[in-house]
Amino acid sequence: MTQSLYVEAINRALREEMERDPAVLMIGLDVGRQGGLFGATRGLFDRFGAERVIDTPISEAGYTGAAIGLAMEGLRPVVEMQFADFVTVAFDQLATVAAKMHFMTQGAIHVPLVVRMPYGVNVTGEGYMTGAGPHHSQSPEAWFCHIAGLKVVMPSTPADALGLLKASIRDENPVMFFEQKGLYYTSRAELPEGEHVIPLGSGEVKRAGRDVTVIATGAMVQLALAAADKLQSDGISVEVVDPRTLVPLDRETLLSSACKTGRVLVTHEAPLTAGFGAEIAAVIAEDAFRSLKAPIRRLCGADMPVPPGAMVRAAIPTRARLEDAIRELAQS
Amino acid sequence: MTLGDERLIAMYRALAGSRRAEQRITDLNKKGVLRGHHSGLGHEAIGVGVGFAVRPDDCVQMSHRSGMMLAHARGGYSLKEAVLSQFGRARSHYANVEGRPRVLSIVGLVGTWVPMSIGVAMADKLRGRDTVTVTFFGDGAANEGAVHEAMNLAGARRLPVVFVVENNGFAVSMPTSEATAAEDFASRAAGYGMPGVSVDGHDVLAVHEVAEQAVARARAGRGPTLIEARITRWEPHAHGIADVRSEGEMALARERDGVRSFRQALLERGILDENSARAIEAEIDAEIAAAVEAGSVAIPERPDPQPLDRDAAFRLAYAV
Numbered sequence: 328m329t330q331s332l333y334v335e336a337i338n339r340a341l342r343e344e345m346e347r348d349p350a351v352l353m354i355g356l357d358v359g360r361q362g363g364l365f366g367a368t369r370g371l372f373d374r375f376g377a378e379r380v381i382d383t384p385i386s387e388a389g390y391t392g393a394a395i396g397l398a399m400e401g402l403r404p405v406v407e408m409q410f411a412d413f414v415t416v417a418f419d420q421l422a423t424v425a426a427k428m429h430f431m432t433q434g435a436i437h438v439p440l441v442v443r444m445p446y447g448v449n450v451t452g453e454g455y456m457t458g459a460g461p462h463h464s465q466s467p468e469a470w471f472c473h474i475a476g477l478k479v480v481m482p483s484t485p486a487d488a489l490g491l492l493k494a495s496i497r498d499e500n501p502v503m504f505f506e507q508k509g510l511y512y513t514s515r516a517e518l519p520e521g522e523h524v525i526p527l528g529s530g531e532v533k534r535a536g537r538d539v540t541v542i543a544t545g546a547m548v549q550l551a552l553a554a555a556d557k558l559q560s561d562g563i564s565v566e567v568v569d570p571r572t573l574v575p576l577d578r579e580t581l582l583s584s585a586c587k588t589g590r591v592l593v594t595h596e597a598p599l600t601a602g603f604g605a606e607i608a609a610v611i612a613e614d615a616f617r618s619l620k621a622p623i624r625r626l627c628g629a630d631m632p633v634p635p636g637a638m639v640r641a642a643i644p645t646r647a648r649l650e651d652a653i654r655e656l657a658q659s
Numbered sequence: 660m661t662l663g664d665e666r667l668i669a670m671y672r673a674l675a676g677s678r679r680a681e682q683r684i685t686d687l688n689k690k691g692v693l694r695g696h697h698s699g700l701g702h703e704a705i706g707v708g709v710g711f712a713v714r715p716d717d718c719v720q721m722s723h724r725s726g727m728m729l730a731h732a733r734g735g736y737s738l739k740e741a742v743l744s745q746f747g748r749a750r751s752h753y754a755n756v757e758g759r760p761r762v763l764s765i766v767g768l769v770g771t772w773v774p775m776s777i778g779v780a781m782a783d784k785l786r787g788r789d790t791v792t793v794t795f796f797g798d799g800a801a802n803e804g805a806v807h808e809a810m811n812l813a814g815a816r817r818l819p820v821v822f823v824v825e826n827n828g829f830a831v832s833m834p835t836s837e838a839t840a841a842e843d844f845a846s847r848a849a850g851y852g853m854p855g856v857s858v859d860g861h862d863v864l865a866v867h868e869v870a871e872q873a874v875a876r877a878r879a880g881r882g883p884t885l886i887e888a889r890i891t892r893w894e895p896h897a898h899g900i901a902d903v904r905s906e907g908e909m910a911l912a913r914e915r916d917g918v919r920s921f922r923q924a925l926l927e928r929g930i931l932d933e934n935s936a937r938a939i940e941a942e943i944d945a946e947i948a949a950a951v952e953a954g955s956v957a958i959p960e961r962p963d964p965q966p967l968d969r970d971a972a973f974r975l976a977y978a979v
Contacts, residue, residue, distance in 0.1 A: 383812065391774070392774020395775045396781070398778070400783075419771050429977075434978070436764065476977060500978035
C-alpha cells in the first residue's frame with residue numbers, strides 16, 4: 328500500500344468532498360492555479376474550475392465574510408487561511424458573525440464553513456518552515472476555543488487529517504481546522520481505503536501505556552510517540568492521547584487515561600499561559616483529581632512571540648525536553 | 660423611468676406610514692415605554708426609494724437606521740408588525756419570514772455585516788439567478804476595513820451588489836468631515852472600479868431613480884454600484900444618548916423633510932388632493948394606534964428565569 332503525506336491526505340479529503348457534494352467550494356489566497364501555498368489544493372482548480380476553486384485578493388475579512396455569506400446560502404465553503412497567523416485580519420468575521428449566527432437566529436441559519444489554518448513550525452528542525460518567525464509560525468488554536476460557536480479541530484496524522492477534514496466539511500456550523508504545517512511534508516502514513524470520516528469530538532489513544540499519560544496535539548503527538556519509544560527501553564511505559572478536536576472535547580478519553588496512569592503531562596506548541604493545556608489540566612484536576620499520583624505537568628511553548636530561525640527550537644517543546652519531563656514525572 | 664400615479668401614491672403611503680410609525684416609536688422611547696431604539700426619523704426616503712426599486716427575491720441587508728422603512732416599503736411587513744416588533748411581540752424585519760421579501764441578517768458591529776452580502780451575491784451568481792444583493796450601512800461604517808474589502812471584492816468579481824451608504828453626517832458624535840478627508844463617499848467607488856453616485860437622501864424620487872439604475876446594472880451582470888444618500892439625522896444616535904448638536908442645529912436638521920416635500924409635490928401635481936392625503940394618514944394613524952394599544956397590554960409577570968440548560972445552549976451555539 329502506498330503511503331501518503333499529511334498534505335496529500337488534506338488534498339484527498341478536499342477532492343473527495345468536492346466530488347461528493349457540489350456545494351463544497353474552496354476560497355482563499357492562491358488556492359486556484361497555484362494549488363495553495365503549501366500545495367493542499369493542488370489539482371482542484373483544473374478539476375473543478377474557477378467557479379468552485381476561488382482565488383481572492385488579499386483581504387482576509389472580505390473573503391472570510393464572503394464565505395460566511397456563501398455558507399448562509401447553503402453552500403459549503405472551505406476557506407484557506409494562507410497562514411493561520413493571518414486570521415487576525417478576519418477575526419471579527421469569525422467571532423462576531425460566523426460563531427453567533429446559528430445561536431442568534433434560534434437555529435434558523437446554519438453556517439457550514441470550514442477555515443483551514445496552517446499553523447506552527449516544522450518541529451523536526453530540518454527543511455521548510457523551521458523558523459518562519461513571529462508572523463508565520465504561531466499556534467493560535469486557543470483563541471478560538473474561547474468563542475462559543477466555533478469548533479476547533481487539530482489532526483496529528485495523515486489519516487486523522489483525512490477523516491476529520493471530511494467530518495468538518497459535513498458539519499453544519501463553523502469549524503476551525505488546524506493543520507500543523509510542519510507535518511505537511513514530514514508526516515507520511517498509509518491512508519484507509521474508501522470513505523473515512525472521523526466524528527468531531529472523538530479523541531484517540533495513540534499508544535497505550537501504564538505509567539504516564541501524555542496528552543498532546545498536532546506535531547507534539549509525533550514527538551510524544553518518539554519519546555515513548557525511547558523511554559520504553561528505560562522501563563517507562565507512556566500512554567499518548569490525542570484529543571484531536573479541542574471543541575467539542577472528548578473528556579472521557581482524557582479522563583480515563585488520567586485515571587489509569589495517575590500521572591499526566593500536557594504538551595502543545597502554543598504558549599503556555601492560557602493555552603489549551605490549561606483547560607485540559609483543569610478538566611483532569613476537576614474530575615480525576617483523586618486518581619492522580621502527582622501534580623499535572625505542562626510542557627508548552629514559551630510565552631514569547633515565535634522566534635525566527637534556529638532559535639525556534641528553544642521556544643517550543645523538543646523530543647529531548649519531552650523525554651526529560653516525562654521521566655521526571657514518572658519518578659515523582 | 661416615470662412612475663404612474665398609483666405607484667406614486669403607494670410611495671407616499673409607504674413614506675407617510677414609515678414616518679408616522681417611526682415618530683411614534685421614537686416618542687415611546689422618549690417616554691420610557693420602549694428602550695434602545697436607533698431612530699430612523701429623517702431617513703424614510705432612503706428606505707422607501709430603494710424598497711420600491713428591488714424585487715422580493717432580491718436580497719436586502721438593512722441597516723439599523725432605515726431597515727424598518729425598507730421592509731415596509733417592499734411589502735409583506737405591515738406597520739402593525741413594525742410597531743409590535745418594538746414591543747417584542749412580532750418578528751423583526753431582520754428575519755427571513757416566509758411570504759416576506761428576502762433579507763439578510765446584520766450583526767451588532769457596523770461594517771462587519773457587509774462582507775457576508777458579497778457571499779450572498781456570489782452564491783446567487785453561482786446558481787445562475789438574476790437576483791441582486793443590496794447592502795446598507797452608515798457613514799461611520801463606511802470607514803471600516805471590512806467595508807473596503809467587500810467593495811473591492813465586489814468590483815473585482817463584478818458582483819451584482821448595490822452598496823448604499825446612508826450619510827447622515829454623524830457617527831454617534833463624530834462628524835463625517837472629521838472622519839474622512841474625502842469630499843463624499845460616492846467618489847470612493849472609483850477606487851473599486853464601480854460607479855459611485857451621490858444623491859439627496861430626502862428626495863424619494865431621486866433615491867428611487869439611482870437605485871433602479873444600480874439594480875438594473877447589477878441584474879444585467881455589469882457589476883456593483885455605490886450609492887451615497889446624503890441625509891440629516893433628526894434624532895441622537897440612539898435613545899438615551901445625548902446629541903452633541905445644539906437645539907438650533909437639531910431644528911435645522913429637521914427642516915429637511917422628505918415626507919413633507921413629497922406630499923407637497925403630489926398635491927401640486929394634482930396626483931393627491933388634501934382630502935385623500937388626509938384619509939391615507941388617518942388610516943395609517945389608526946393602524947399604528949391599534950398596534951401601540953395591542954403592544955402596551957401589560958405583559959404578564961414573568962416567573963423567575965429557569966436555570967440555564969447549558970447542554971441545550973451548547974447545542975444551539977454549535978449546531979450539534
